Amino acid sequence: MPRSSPAAERRAPDDAAPALRDAGLRVTGPRLGVLAALRAHPHADADTVITAVRRRQGSVSVQAVYNVLAALVDAGLVRRIEPAGSPARFEVRVGDNHHHIVCRRCGATADVDCAVGRRPCLTPTETHGYALDEAEVTFWGLCPRCQPRRAPRANTARRKERRT
Ligand SMILES: [Zn+2]
Numbered sequence: 001m002p003r004s005s006p007a008a009e010r011r012a013p014d015d016a017a018p019a020l021r022d023a024g025l026r027v028t029g030p031r032l033g034v035l036a037a038l039r040a041h042p043h044a045d046a047d048t049v050i051t052a053v054r055r056r057q058g059s060v061s062v063q064a065v066y067n068v069l070a071a072l073v074d075a076g077l078v079r080r081i082e083p084a085g086s087p088a089r090f091e092v093r094v095g096d097n098h099h100h101i102v103c104r105r106c107g108a109t110a111d112v113d114c115a116v117g118r119r120p121c122l123t124p125t126e127t128h129g130y131a132l133d134e135a136e137v138t139f140w141g142l143c144p145r146c147q148p149r150r151a152p153r154a155n156t157a158r159r160k161e162r163r164t
Pocket residue numbers: 103104105106107108142143144145146
């Protein structure tokens with residue numbers, strides 16, 4: 001009986017080489033390293049990927065990692081997201097048009113499923129003749145760790161903002 005726990009759905013490391021070949025890419029150490037890093041650190045920025053790849057396989061140049069990321073994004077194996085005010089982030093969860101919740105304060109990012117599952121999942125009231133292929137949806141807020149602890153009497157003590 002097939003299991004479909006989140007852990008099982010995550011690609012096993014052994015899948016990386018066939019995935020590269022299927023995408024028409026040569027299997028190289030840096031490419032495998034970047035895919036492994038992104039599996040361990042979803043939504044990592046390039047710096048985080050570089051650190052993780054170096055920890056795993058020793059020296060690799062910054063430029064090499066950027067080149068690998070670009071090639072993987074082009075091949076559709078990696079998705080690039082760029083929340084406003086944040087460096088580009090990368091993830092191996094591709095093809096399901098999921099969206100993101102980003103913390104305004106610390107930048108923590110979580111996945112939320114797209115109800116529709118394919119692009120564009122939202123239709124504007126007016127397209128102006130454009131052929132739409134994507135609606136980029138980012139939800140912003142404060143993550144649980146960044147939410148201020150409410151004082152017990154916060155509600156009654158709240159100062160009135162509006163002048164009357
Ligand atoms: Zn936060």
